[in-house]
Amino acid sequence: MKIVGLTGGIGSGKTTVAGMFKALSIPVYNADKEAKILMNTSDSLKNGILKLFGEKAYEKGSLNRGYIAGIVFKDKEKLKALNELVHPLVRSQFLSWIDMQSAPYVIQENPLIFEKNDQNLFDYVITVTAKKEDKIQRVMDRDGIGESQVLERMDNQLDDSLKIAGSDFVIYNESLENTRKQVYDIHQQLLQ
Structure with missing residues (x-):
């Protein structure tokens, strides 16, 4: 069984992407x-x-x-x-x-894979990314906090470019339709 890490900065859409993998019958552990x-x-x-x-x-x-x-x-x-x-x-x-679990692969959704230097614990790592302004707005809407609080949290995470450089797959979460297609394509590759 393959073990896949799913990561990304705050507000990138990790949980949305995890839900798409779950819809494909892949077990997801939310760290x-x-x-x-x-x-x-x-x-x-x-x-x-x-x-x-x-x-x-x-x-x-x-x-x-x-x-x-x-x-x-x-x-x-x-x-x-x-x-x-x-x-x-x-x-x-x-x-x-x-x-x-008995699936062909499992996913651990974890925002801190690279911050904790845990990427080697996974067979593959997927990073979810989005435009900074989209991430800020999502977190403000989700958590009911101000922009300065979101930026404070972002400052405690690695820059997406570093996560992307260390990942096997990258999902650019800009529209749900496009994100779903990227998830499906990665799913097909992981099944091989």
Whole structure:
């Protein structure tokens, strides 16, 4: 079974593309979503986060995402420390998840493949990209935040050109019809 990484900057359309692969019966593991679940359910992870960020890290037993985002997107060391707590657990869970799949290939949707230097953990890497102004607008619409907050988050991610250079496939997400065609073409290649 081939293991494919699906990455791209914030607002690029990774989740939209992942949905297109799911429509082709390809299992997709969303690393961000699973990380958020683990941060709310794993006692060892919760304890590490509380040590790192203090009592405000959780409100009524749930991760205070706004509070943590306000810290990590301004402090690269805190972001690195959080990633070092979360990513080994996500990786371990992903490997267990793979064992339960029977498709010709699986996809891990993960925005940080290149930031974590994890590209070698995958047989293939797909990067989703889009125009910067489109990405900014998508995130503002999705998260209800201002442009400066989106740019702050973008500053913590590698430039798309570096991700593209290290990828096996690139999807230019500009129109849904064209994106769907690119996904189908890559799917056909991965089936070979």
